Amino acid sequence: MKTFEELGVSKEIRRAIEEMGYESPMPVQEAVIPYLLGENNDVVALAQTGTGKTAAFGLPLIQKIDVKKRIPQSLILCPTRELCLQIAGDLNDYSKYLNDLRVLPVYGGSSIESQIRALKQGVHVIVATPGRLLDLMERKTVSLATIENVVMDEADEMLNMGFSESINAILADVPQERNTLLFSATMSQEIARISKNYLRDAKEITIGRKNESTGTVKHVVFTVHAKDKYAALKRIVDYYPQIYGIIFCRTRKETQEIADKLMQDGYNADSLHGELSQAQRDAVMQKFRIRNLQILVATDVAARGLDVDDLTHVINYGLPDEAESYTHRSGRTGRAGKTGTSIAIINLREKGKMRQIEQMIGKQFAPGAMPSAQQICEKQLLKVIDDLEKVKVNEAEIAAFMPDICRKLDWLNKEDLIKRMVSHEFNRFAEYYRDREEIEPVTDRGRERNLRESFKGKPTDPYQPSKGFVRMFINQGKVDNFYPRELIELLNKHTSRRINLGRIDLKKSFSYFEVEEHDAKMVAKALAGARFNGRKVMVEIAGGEHDKPAGYPKADHPKPNRAERGYNKPRGKRDDWKQFFQEGGRQLRGDVPDFQEEGWAKRSKKKH
Ligand code: AMP
Numbered sequence: 001m002k003t004f005e006e007l008g009v010s011k012e013i014r015r016a017i018e019e020m021g022y023e024s025p026m027p028v029q030e031a032v033i034p035y036l037l038g039e040n041n042d043v044v045a046l047a048q049t050g051t052g053k054t055a056a057f058g059l060p061l062i063q064k065i066d067v068k069k070r071i072p073q074s075l076i077l078c079p080t081r082e083l084c085l086q087i088a089g090d091l092n093d094y095s096k097y098l099n100d101l102r103v104l105p106v107y108g109g110s111s112i113e114s115q116i117r118a119l120k121q122g123v124h125v126i127v128a129t130p131g132r133l134l135d136l137m138e139r140k141t142v143s144l145a146t147i148e149n150v151v152m153d154e155a156d157e158m159l160n161m162g163f164s165e166s167i168n169a170i171l172a173d174v175p176q177e178r179n180t181l182l183f184s185a186t187m188s189q190e191i192a193r194i195s196k197n198y199l200r201d202a203k204e205i206t207i208g209r210k211n212e213s214t215g216t217v218k219h220v221v222f223t224v225h226a227k228d229k230y231a232a233l234k235r236i237v238d239y240y241p242q243i244y245g246i247i248f249c250r251t252r253k254e255t256q257e258i259a260d261k262l263m264q265d266g267y268n269a270d271s272l273h274g275e276l277s278q279a280q281r282d283a284v285m286q287k288f289r290i291r292n293l294q295i296l297v298a299t300d301v302a303a304r305g306l307d308v309d310d311l312t313h314v315i316n317y318g319l320p321d322e323a324e325s326y327t328h329r330s331g332r333t334g335r336a337g338k339t340g341t342s343i344a345i346i347n348l349r350e351k352g353k354m355r356q357i358e359q360m361i362g363k364q365f366a367p368g369a370m371p372s373a374q375q376i377c378e379k380q381l382l383k384v385i386d387d388l389e390k391v392k393v394n395e396a397e398i399a400a401f402m403p404d405i406c407r408k409l410d411w412l413n414k415e416d417l418i419k420r421m422v423s424h425e426f427n428r429f430a431e432y433y434r435d436r437e438e439i440e441p442v443t444d445r446g447r448e449r450n451l452r453e454s455f456k457g458k459p460t461d462p463y464q465p466s467k468g469f470v471r472m473f474i475n476q477g478k479v480d481n482f483y484p485r486e487l488i489e490l491l492n493k494h495t496s497r498r499i500n501l502g503r504i505d506l507k508k509s510f511s512y513f514e515v516e517e518h519d520a521k522m523v524a525k526a527l528a529g530a531r532f533n534g535r536k537v538m539v540e541i542a543g544g545e546h547d548k549p550a551g552y553p554k555a556d557h558p559k560p561n562r563a564e565r566g567y568n569k570p571r572g573k574r575d576d577w578k579q580f581f582q583e584g585g586r587q588l589r590g591d592v593p594d595f596q597e598e599g600w601a602k603r604s605k606k607k608h
Helices: 011-019 028-039 053-063 080-092 114-119 131-140 157-161 164-172 191-196 206-213 226-240 250-264 276-288 325-330 348-361 373-391 394-399 401-411 414-433 444-455 485-494 517-526 571-575 577-582 587-592 600-607
Strands: 042-045 073-075 103-106 125-128 149-152 177-185 201-206 218-223 245-248 267-271 297-298 314-319 338-345 469-476 501-506 511-516 537-543
Touching: 011 053, 011 080, 028 042, 028 177, 028 201, 053 073, 053 080, 053 149, 073 131, 073 164, 080 125, 103 131, 114 131, 125 131, 131 164, 157 164, 157 177, 157 191, 157 325, 164 191, 177 191, 218 250, 226 250, 226 314, 226 338, 226 373, 250 267, 267 276, 267 314, 314 325, 314 587, 325 338, 338 348, 348 373, 373 414, 394 444, 394 571, 401 469, 469 517, 485 501, 485 517, 485 577, 485 587, 511 517
Parallel strands: 042 177, 042 201, 073 125, 073 149, 103 125, 149 177, 218 338, 245 297, 245 314, 267 297, 314 338
Antiparallel strands: 469 511, 469 537, 501 511
C-alpha cells in the first residue's frame, strides 16, 4: 500500500489530513489521486459513499488550484444540499494549510443573494446542486468559463432525481478542455451515455462493487403476505434490540405511515422524507447521527442527504424500483470491516425485482427465518438484563434518595425486585407477543399448494362457473388495458338490459367473466363485432377443464404450450380469432392463471 506522499499529495494537504486521522490512502484514493494529479485525465469511478471518494477527488482537486487566481477553477456537482455542504466542509478541512483557498457551496433552499455576494468576492471551488447552479448561471452571476476540473458526484443519484437536463446545460458551459470526473455507485445506460458525451477516453475505476460489500453485508429476504408486512417488520426490529438502522420505504406516504405506526408502538423511530421542511429534516438527521434516534424511516431521495453509513441494519420495506437504489441502501451498512445486514421484506410479486438486484450485486439473498415470538422475547429479555448490568450508576446523585428508596422497597426481596425491574421494560413485548400467531412465510410452492388445497373437492373451483352463472371468454386482457370497469362499459354499450356479472378473471392478453346463464348467449351475440380500443372483440362461452393451473387436479387434456396458447402470434394476427377458435382455439384458455393476482382466490372463496 502506498502512502499519501507517494501518491503525490502535497505537504500542506498531508498535514491537514493527518490531523483528520487519515493515515493511509483508501483504495479509491490510491487509484484516483495520482491519475487526477496528472493532466487531462478523465475518470469514471464506480464507488459508493463511505469508500473515501470525497478525498479521492477532493485532494487532487484542491492541490491543482492556483490560489493566487481568485476565479472558479473547479466545479463539483452533487445531488443534495446535505452532500453539497458535506463536500464543501471536507474540502475546507483538506485545505486548512493552503492559505486563502475558497470553497463555496451553492444549493437550493437557502438565500441566493448571499451566494451571489460570495461569488462576487471570488471563489476557487464551487460545490453545487445542479438546479441552483443553473439558476445562478441564468442570472449571469457565475461564469464557468475558467473551470478546469469538473466532478460529478453521485451522478446516478443526480439522474434519478431528474437533473439530467440541468447537467447537460451546465456542462455545455464549461470549457471543452477540462478534466471531468464522474463518480457513481452504479453503471447504468444513462451514466454510460454521459460518460461517452462528456468525458474523453475516461479511465474506468471500479471501487464500489469490490469494496461496497467487502463480503461484510449479508443480504437477507423475508417473503411474506402483504397483510403481514408490518408485523414482520416489527418482529425483525424486535429481534435486534440493538439495531441502529434505516427502514427504506418507496413513497413519502408510506414512510410517514410506517414511522407513525412504529412511534405509536413505542419504538424510538422517526421519518425522513421530502414533505418535511428543511429544518425538520435537519433535526431528524441530527438526532439520528448522534444516535438519539434508533430507527429512521426514510425515502431513498431524502436519505441521500444523510452522511451516516455505519448502520447495523438496512431494512428494505419492499424493494426499490431501481435496482441501483438497492446498492445505495445496502451500502450504508457493513462498513469498516464490521458486519452489516440488509434485510428485504417483500411479497411474492417482488421476486422478479429481487432477481434483478441479485444480478446487480452479484450475490444472492439468503431466505430469512422469521423469529418466533419466543425467540424475540428471549432476546428482549436478555437486552433488559444486559442494560441493567451495564447501566452507569451515578452514586453521588442518587445517594441522597437512597434511604427513601430503600425504605419504600424494603418489603421486596432481591428476586421480587429483579422481576419488577425486568418486567418494567419487558412487558411491552411480552404483551404484544402473548398468543400472537406466527407469521407464515410465503413460498411459490406453498402458495400453489394452498391454492390446490383450498379448492380440493370444494365448490370453490375457480374453473367451474359459480352457481347459476356461465363463464365467458373475451379476447381482451390487461395488456389491452382491459379491466372490470372497461368490461362493464362494454356491456352497457352493447346490451340493452342490465347484466349481472359474477367473477371476473383478468389475464395478460385475455380474460374470463361470468354472466347469468340466461344472459350468456345474448351477451356473446351482442358483443360479436364490437370493438375495444379499435380492436375487434371476441366473446365466447368458455369451457371449464382447460384452464387449470399447473398442479391443479388434472383433466385429461395435455397442457398447451405457449405457441398453442397464441402467445407468439404477432399482435395483428390476433384478429382472426374466429378461425383460431375453430381450429381448436379452446386450448387458448389453457393459460396458467396469474397466481400473483391478489383477490383471485379470495374472490372465489367469498362467492361460495
Ligand atoms: P466518503 O466516501 O468520502 O464519504 O468518506 C467516508 C469516510 O471515510 C469519511 O468519514 C472520511 O472522512 C473517511 N476517510 C476518507 N479517507 C480516509 C482515509 N484515507 N483514512 C481514514 N479515513 C478516511
